[in-house]
Amino acid sequence: MSAPLGSSRIDPLVRRVEAELWHRPDNNLAPLDGLRGFASCIVVFYHCAVFTGFLDLRNPRAQDAEWLRILANGFWSGIDIFFVLSGFLIGRILFRDLESNGRLYYKSFLLRRSFRIFPAYYLVLSISLFLIAPLDIPVFRFLFLTGDWSELAGVAWSNYLYVVNYVRPGNQASPMSWAWSLCVEEHFYLLLPVLLFFFYRMRSPSWRLGALLACIALPFAGRALQFHLDPTIQLMEGFYYFSHNRFDELFVGVVLSYLYVRHRSQLESFAKESGRGLSLVGFCCVAAVWMFGGLQRDGQFPVVWQFLVMALGTGLILLNCLFLDNRVTRFFAHAVWYPLARVSYGTYLMHPFVLFGLLALYLRRGDLDQLSSASVVVLFVLVMTISTLVASAMFVVLEAPLLRRGMDVSMRSRARTDARKRRLDVASP
Numbered sequence: 321m322s323a324p325l326g327s328s329r330i331d332p333l334v335r336r337v338e339a340e341l342w343h344r345p346d347n348n349l350a351p352l353d354g355l356r357g358f359a360s361c362i363v364v365f366y367h368c369a370v371f372t373g374f375l376d377l378r379n380p381r382a383q384d385a386e387w388l389r390i391l392a393n394g395f396w397s398g399i400d401i402f403f404v405l406s407g408f409l410i411g412r413i414l415f416r417d418l419e420s421n422g423r424l425y426y427k428s429f430l431l432r433r434s435f436r437i438f439p440a441y442y443l444v445l446s447i448s449l450f451l452i453a454p455l456d457i458p459v460f461r462f463l464f465l466t467g468d469w470s471e472l473a474g475v476a477w478s479n480y481l482y483v484v485n486y487v488r489p490g491n492q493a494s495p496m497s498w499a500w501s502l503c504v505e506e507h508f509y510l511l512l513p514v515l516l517f518f519f520y521r522m523r524s525p526s527w528r529l530g531a532l533l534a535c536i537a538l539p540f541a542g543r544a545l546q547f548h549l550d551p552t553i554q555l556m557e558g559f560y561y562f563s564h565n566r567f568d569e570l571f572v573g574v575v576l577s578y579l580y581v582r583h584r585s586q587l588e589s590f591a592k593e594s595g596r597g598l599s600l601v602g603f604c605c606v607a608a609v610w611m612f613g614g615l616q617r618d619g620q621f622p623v624v625w626q627f628l629v630m631a632l633g634t635g636l637i638l639l640n641c642l643f644l645d646n647r648v649t650r651f652f653a654h655a656v657w658y659p660l661a662r663v664s665y666g667t668y669l670m671h672p673f674v675l676f677g678l679l680a681l682y683l684r685r686g687d688l689d690q691l692s693s694a695s696v697v698v699l700f701v702l703v704m705t706i707s708t709l710v711a712s713a714m715f716v717v718l719e720a721p722l723l724r725r726g727m728d729v730s731m732r733s734r735a736r737t738d739a740r741k742r743r744l745d746v747a748s749p
Contacts, residue, residue, distance in 0.1 A: 340720045341659040341712060351641030354652025355634075356405055357660035361704060363398035364671050367498075368700045371462065371675060372691050388693045394610025397630050399501050400569050404634040406505050407573020408580075414513060415581040418520050423741075426513045428733040433509050435726025437665075440719055441502065442480070444669040449476050449495040452673060459680045463672055466493035482506045489558040498672055500561045507563040508570050525582070532575050539568035540628050547623045555615050555622060569631035576635050580642065591643035598640040599648045605633025659712070666711030666719065667704075674707045675699075 344350065369375040369392040417425055453464060453472050461467040472495045478487035485500035519531045543565055546553060553559055579587045591598060613626035641649045660667075678699065691699075 350653035353661035354657035357657035359398035359401035360664040362395035365700045366395035374696045400630045403569040404573040407570035408577045411574035411577030428730045432730040485561040489561040504563045535571040536568045543624045572631040572635045588643045602633045602636030663711040663715045667707045671707040675703045
């Protein structure tokens with residue numbers, strides 16, 4: 321029997337999608353995919369709750385009235401989970417090179433990250449600025465914080481140069497204001513290899529660890545100093561978005577990666593001796609941030625402590641997932657998280673457009689003030705589903721091929737660097 325018409329074209333596409341989104345590599349750390357996928361979900365839910373008015377950010381205490389609002393009020397911390405994961409995963413790559421080869425492949429690292437980050441980012445940013453914003457859909461004015469396209473065009477350079485978190489922080493017009501967290505990570509990618517280059521010139525490993533711990537302490541101390549100078553400081557008036565105020569979360573992941581690469585057996589022994597206490601303390605840290613912290617609250621804990629406490633809690637849960645086989649690890653290692661984690665970057669880039677597009681349709685039929693908990697959950701499911709599908713298409717068509725290309729270019733750069741070093745070693749007396 322002959323194959324159905326068109327099956328010769330569809331079958332390879334299906335196999336490609338399965339290979340890119342469902343087939344987990346053997347060397348993959350499965351529970352970390354779960355943490356990433358979970359973080360992606362709660363960030364999208366938080367934005368659904370905020371932009372529909374389900375969460376009243378002007379009155380944080382109002383969230384105490386309903387359990388879903390209490391939970392959603394802490395879901396902003398999904399970004400903090402991303403920060404810790406990025407610190408761990410990027411740190412692991414760099415420490416492996418330093419420990420095995422005694423050197424950093426800085427050019428190779430930047431090439432690989434550029435192929436991974438820039439194409440999707442600049443594509444979505446350009447679509448936002450040149451295709452979506454000119455439509456001037458009324459509800460999108462709340463997303464862009466202006467209906468004036470010329471204003472957006474005039475400030476878009478800060479997005480293109482990855483400085484929007486400093487130039488346009490908080491409630492200021494921007495074609496992609498949510499890219500602030502991507503700016504923090506990009507600044508981190510540029511800074512970390514340089515720091516590690518100098519840290520590994522220290523002969524004593526204990527001094528290196530001390531220097532890494534100082535990278536956690538300095539942002540914390542900086543926030544404490546800012547609060548001491550101005551106890552009335554408001555997180556969302558710039559403070560929350562600045563890279564230097566958030567680097568301690570990334571460096572919690574970096575310190576874990578250093579211990580994982582250099583002292584893995586000791587770290588594993590510590591994790592196994594701690595047992596369930598690791599995840600228990602980790603979840604208590606997260607709960608403390610969700611209960612006593614928040615983006616609209618002021619005071620010492622929200623301003624100074626909550627980011628570090630959230631990062632430490634995430635780090636302990638991550639450590640549990642790396643070494644312990646328990647319910648927490650099995651939950652995050654479930655296969656369902658892998659495709660969500662695989663396209664989480666694209667989902668983060670896309671989901672505000674999907675959310676506001678659905679809100680534009682909803683506003684034609686009713687009033688957002690009438691949204692119930694069930695309605696917000698339904699909206700979240702729709703936004704997450706559509707965003708994931710669009711992000712999956714972008715990943716398969718654009719990101720995955722460029723990831724492979726980036727890996728190839730990166731490996732060739734490493735090979736040239738090694739060859740150049742060998743020639744220098746031979747030529748030296």
